[in-house]
Amino acid sequence: MKYSRISGTGSYLPEKVLTNHDIEKFVDTSDEWIQERTGIKSRHIAADGETATDMAAQALQRALENSGKTAQDLDLIIVATCTAHCRFPSIATQLQNIYKVKNFPAFDLNAACSGFIYGLNLVDTMVRSGQVRCAAVIGTEHMSSLIDWSDRSTCVLFGDGAGAVIVEPSNEAGIISTHIHADGAHMDLLYHDAASGKIVMEGNKVFRVAVKTLERIVDETLDANKLDRSAVDWLLPHQANLRIMLATAQKLDMTEEQVIITVDEHGNTSAASIPLALDVGIARGQIKRGEVLMMESFGAGFTWGSALVRY
Numbered sequence: 001m002k003y004s005r006i007s008g009t010g011s012y013l014p015e016k017v018l019t020n021h022d023i024e025k026f027v028d029t030s031d032e033w034i035q036e037r038t039g040i041k042s043r044h045i046a047a048d049g050e051t052a053t054d055m056a057a058q059a060l061q062r063a064l065e066n067s068g069k070t071a072q073d074l075d076l077i078i079v080a081t082c083t084a085h086c087r088f089p090s091i092a093t094q095l096q097n098i099y100k101v102k103n104f105p106a107f108d109l110n111a112a113c114s115g116f117i118y119g120l121n122l123v124d125t126m127v128r129s130g131q132v133r134c135a136a137v138i139g140t141e142h143m144s145s146l147i148d149w150s151d152r153s154t155c156v157l158f159g160d161g162a163g164a165v166i167v168e169p170s171n172e173a174g175i176i177s178t179h180i181h182a183d184g185a186h187m188d189l190l191y192h193d194a195a196s197g198k199i200v201m202e203g204n205k206v207f208r209v210a211v212k213t214l215e216r217i218v219d220e221t222l223d224a225n226k227l228d229r230s231a232v233d234w235l236l237p238h239q240a241n242l243r244i245m246l247a248t249a250q251k252l253d254m255t256e257e258q259v260i261i262t263v264d265e266h267g268n269t270s271a272a273s274i275p276l277a278l279d280v281g282i283a284r285g286q287i288k289r290g291e292v293l294m295m296e297s298f299g300a301g302f303t304w305g306s307a308l309v310r311y
């Protein structure tokens with residue numbers, strides 16, 4: 001079998017919801033400002049003691065059930081994250097331990113908000129080469145652990161959650177192509193400050209680079225496949241800011257109705273945002289089998305990438 005395809009999806013969101021009005025109570029901001037600038041209304045926040053591993057395990061369980069597989073079928077786990085509660089062992093090997101499975105590769109990767117797209121790229125290559133027959137790619141993030149709750153310019157933006165997909169070989173192209181890039185020259189614009197433990201971002205500058213870069217990546221993706229914009233049924237963007245997402249939609253001549261939007265309820269969940277939005281888009285009845293999705297992401301590093309996927 002020459003190709004790979006996504007055979008199942010799953011996601012998990014912590015129970016606690018933090019609304020913009022809740023945040024208004026402890027920093028100088030307003031629901032109106034946050035919605036207007038970002039599209040975010042609320043986000044989920046992990047419970048005390050709930051880790052990125054716990055959220056990943058829940059999302060993986062649901063993705064396995066959805067694809068009719070069990071953990072025993074897996075022969076690869078890749079976890080995209082930058083918020084593991086310990087530096088090692090990886091969340092991926094912790095999941096092996098939770099599920100009592102072993103003897104296959106399992107590792108975490110950190111490409112910030114682009115981590116899930118990087119994971120899809122790797123898994124697609126490994127499935128196509130015949131090394132892997134049933135892989136899990138998971139994005140899981142505990143962003144609230146990195147937030148400075150007194151910094152209004154960043155604390156309103158992020159949320160916690162996890163999303164997972166199961167990828168298997170296929171005779172037809174499910175994952176049509178993936179494209180991944182990075183440029184470390186602008187790391188000062190968005191980073192985790194090791195001294196304070198918090199996120200630092202020059203939002204305005206990041207915004208401008210993100211819009212331009214995402215325009216280029218959708219062109220690159222269509223060109224690589226000699227496809228016209230009309231071939232894409234859904235834009236499934238990284239959910240950081242509704243204005244960035246709609247700028248990319250406009251570039252693709254797509255309407256807001258053709259964009260999977262979860263940023264309003266999830267905020268920016270970094271590497272978890274695309275698999276979460278995929279699972280939600282399917283559950284809502286928006287995305288159907290056979291439709292073509294343009295996934296795209298931009299994040300710290302900078303890293304960026306895309307995946308053109310026939311679901």
Ligand code: COA
Pocket residue numbers: 028029030033034037038113152153154156190202203204205206207210240241244268298299300
């Ligand atoms: N509530 C109210 N005012 C706020 C605020 C908040 N939560 N956060 C910032 N402001 C203020 C600023 O202090 C500034 O005030 P000033 O003009 O008096 O100095 C003003 O709002 C404008 O700030 P600015 O940062 O220019 O706003 P913006 O329109 O760029 O929106 C972001 C800020 C963060 C929402 C936006 O830049 C963004 O989304 N950036 C990209 C994020 C991203 O994609 N990250 C990469 C992927 S992880």
